[in-house]
Amino acid sequence: MDYTKKIIRQSNYWYNDGLRKAQIRDMSGAVLSLRRSLQYHRGNIAARNLLGLVYFGRGEVSEALVEWILSKNLQPRDNIANKYIEMVQEAADELEVMNEAVKKYNQCLIYCTQDGEDMAIIQLKKVIAAHPNFLKAHQLLALLYMKAGKYPEAQQALRHARRLDTTNEITLRYMQELSQRSGRQNGKKSKRKRNKADRVEYRVGNDTVIQPIHNFVQEAAKQIRIVNFVAGLLIGAAVIGFLVMPAIESSQIERKNEQIREHSQRINSLEAQVSAQTRLLDNYRAADADSAEAAQNAASTADSYEHLLNAAEQYASGSYSEDVIADSLLNVRRDCLGTGGQMQYDSLVSEVFPVACEIRYGSGTESLNVANYATAVDHLLRVVMMNESYDDGGALLKLAQACLGNGDSASATNYFRRVMELFPGTDNAAQASAGLDAIAQSGQNQN
Numbered sequence: 001m002d003y004t005k006k007i008i009r010q011s012n013y014w015y016n017d018g019l020r021k022a023q024i025r026d027m028s029g030a031v032l033s034l035r036r037s038l039q040y041h042r043g044n045i046a047a048r049n050l051l052g053l054v055y056f057g058r059g060e061v062s063e064a065l066v067e068w069i070l071s072k073n074l075q076p077r078d079n080i081a082n083k084y085i086e087m088v089q090e091a092a093d094e095l096e097v098m099n100e101a102v103k104k105y106n107q108c109l110i111y112c113t114q115d116g117e118d119m120a121i122i123q124l125k126k127v128i129a130a131h132p133n134f135l136k137a138h139q140l141l142a143l144l145y146m147k148a149g150k151y152p153e154a155q156q157a158l159r160h161a162r163r164l165d166t167t168n169e170i171t172l173r174y175m176q177e178l179s180q181r182s183g184r185q186n187g188k189k190s191k192r193k194r195n196k197a198d199r200v201e202y203r204v205g206n207d208t209v210i211q212p213i214h215n216f217v218q219e220a221a222k223q224i225r226i227v228n229f230v231a232g233l234l235i236g237a238a239v240i241g242f243l244v245m246p247a248i249e250s251s252q253i254e255r256k257n258e259q260i261r262e263h264s265q266r267i268n269s270l271e272a273q274v275s276a277q278t279r280l281l282d283n284y285r286a287a288d289a290d291s292a293e294a295a296q297n298a299a300s301t302a303d304s305y306e307h308l309l310n311a312a313e314q315y316a317s318g319s320y321s322e323d324v325i326a327d328s329l330l331n332v333r334r335d336c337l338g339t340g341g342q343m344q345y346d347s348l349v350s351e352v353f354p355v356a357c358e359i360r361y362g363s364g365t366e367s368l369n370v371a372n373y374a375t376a377v378d379h380l381l382r383v384v385m386m387n388e389s390y391d392d393g394g395a396l397l398k399l400a401q402a403c404l405g406n407g408d409s410a411s412a413t414n415y416f417r418r419v420m421e422l423f424p425g426t427d428n429a430a431q432a433s434a435g436l437d438a439i440a441q442s443g444q445n446q447n
Contacts, residue, residue, distance in 0.1 A: 011041035027165040030054045059134035101131035116340030135164045307331040326356035353386045376402035393423040
């Protein structure tokens with residue numbers, strides 16, 4: 001046998017190995033095998049197309065497209081990769097949804113480095129709802145739940161992750177850690193002995209993974225079930241027929257997924273706590289579900305986080321002006337946020353409010369000068385909400401004048417008095433005093 005044939009045969013061996021692993025949703029193992037296949041023979045079109053499908057099945061759309069485009073360049077005709085690319089292009093809206101999910105996932109990593117784990121959890125739920133096959137999002141959510149001590153939620157997230165990739169080493173490590181933490185939390189030795197008969201142990205590399213027997217049976221049943229890992233997304237029956245065939249084979253993962261390991265190390269370096277306010281909210285719901293006050297506080301907290309996330313997304317996109325972002329921030333109650341949320345809020349406020357005040361103050365002044373009092377009140381009131389002392393009381397003074405012009409003497413009186421209280425002895429205070437005199441004189445004339 002000549003050298004070329006030997007290389008091609010070796011490439012086909014690893015392709016077949018990758019196909020068998022993909023059939024049982026061992027996606028990480030399939031990626032390793034298919035990469036080996038391509039190392040032997042980069043022109044193995046079947047291996048490259050299958051690698052793209054495996055990436056797609058894990059929610060990594062951009063990596064899948066790279067492999068299919070390379071495949072198309074190597075073999076322009078009679079290549080099923082052309083069909084895959086066309087399907088992706090035809091589903092531009094769905095692709096955009098997935099791209100947004102990836103952006104939000106990356107933002108979650110930033111939240112975690114800023115002690116905003118509570119915000120990351122809220123965001124990850126949205127990511128998973130928009131992109132259910134995003135393996136990394138499930139794993140990160142499980143990790144955050146474990147750090148927060150929410151073990152049932154972590155277990156549920158890991159179940160979803162394992163359905164996407166049955167032997168992913170990161171998922172299995174998290175399962176092992178979850179099992180150990182649950183054991184420490186629940187456990188007395190006698191209870192562990194009683195539960196030992198209901199568990200099965202197996203090894204992946206140097207790690208021992210413990211699973212309840214009923215879960216192990218369920219996973220075994222899922223391995224023999226035909227899997228449509230792209231249903232509801234982009235790829236149709238042709239892709240399913242290519243990937244899914246009945247077979248079962250055990251495998252070991254030879255190395256870690258570098259990107260997952262990177263974010264895992266970043267999260268492991270953080271303090272493993274969710275903000276005290278979020279925990280307080282959970283206590284409210286559990287201890288006093290019927291309390292109107294608890295329900296109101298819960299709604300206020302949820303709304304504040306929602307507006308904060310919206311403001312953060314607007315700021316990160318670069319597509320919104322500061323006055324628009326400020327409107328979202330003005331709906332946030334800082335005292336309802338946890339520590340991480342307050343840090344994120346303060347950071348945004350320091351960047352957004354100064355510019356937003358300048359924009360609103362200019363617009364309000366212009367409207368006041370042309371006697372458009374209702375519009376002036378709207379702009380200037382927002383300036384005062386952001387910075388009551390803006391322009392050394394100028395914003396408060398002009399707001400009072402706009403309210404007076406708009407026929408709201410009561411509000412004008414309050415704002416004039418506030419100027420005099422905060423800035424005594426200034427020109428603005430003198431004008432405010434004159435405004436109060438004018439209101440008083442107007443009231444006497446009416447009498």
